Amino acid sequence: MAQSQSARYIPADRQYPKLSKAVSGYTEVDLFKNADLHSGYFCYDCKYFIKNNHCAIVEDSGPDVNGRESGIIAPHGVCSLWYPNEEETR
Numbered sequence: 415m416a417q418s419q420s421a422r423y424i425p426a427d428r429q430y431p432k433l434s435k436a437v438s439g440y441t442e443v444d445l446f447k448n449a450d451l452h453s454g455y456f457c458y459d460c461k462y463f464i465k466n467n468h469c470a471i472v473e474d475s476g477p478d479v480n481g482r483e484s485g486i487i488a489p490h491g492v493c494s495l496w497y498p499n500e501e502e503t504r
């Protein structure tokens with residue numbers, strides 16, 4: 415049976431639940447706090463990052479893959495869904 419036209423698109427006029435940090439594979443490594451966040455895999459240069467401490471698709475709260483709770487998406491964090499933001503990567 416053919417899908418209706420509207421069933422083929424994800425509506426953009428509503429909120430969708432974000433992924434938990436643990437499911438996304440999110441982690442923060444303190445050693446990278448002062449690293450150059452424009453190079454390498456960091457939330458800071460990810461397309462989904464919302465400055466200063468949020469992500470469009472991963473929740474701020476809850477434990478990360480190491481069971482740690484920072485309550486933010488840190489610029490020096492990263493998860494398995496990282497996607498390059500061409501305006502921030504070098």
Ligand code: SF4
Pocket residue numbers: 438440456457458460461462463464468469470471472487491492493494495496497
């Ligand atoms: S790497 Fe990207 S998708 Fe993952 S938590 Fe950071 S900003 Fe969000």
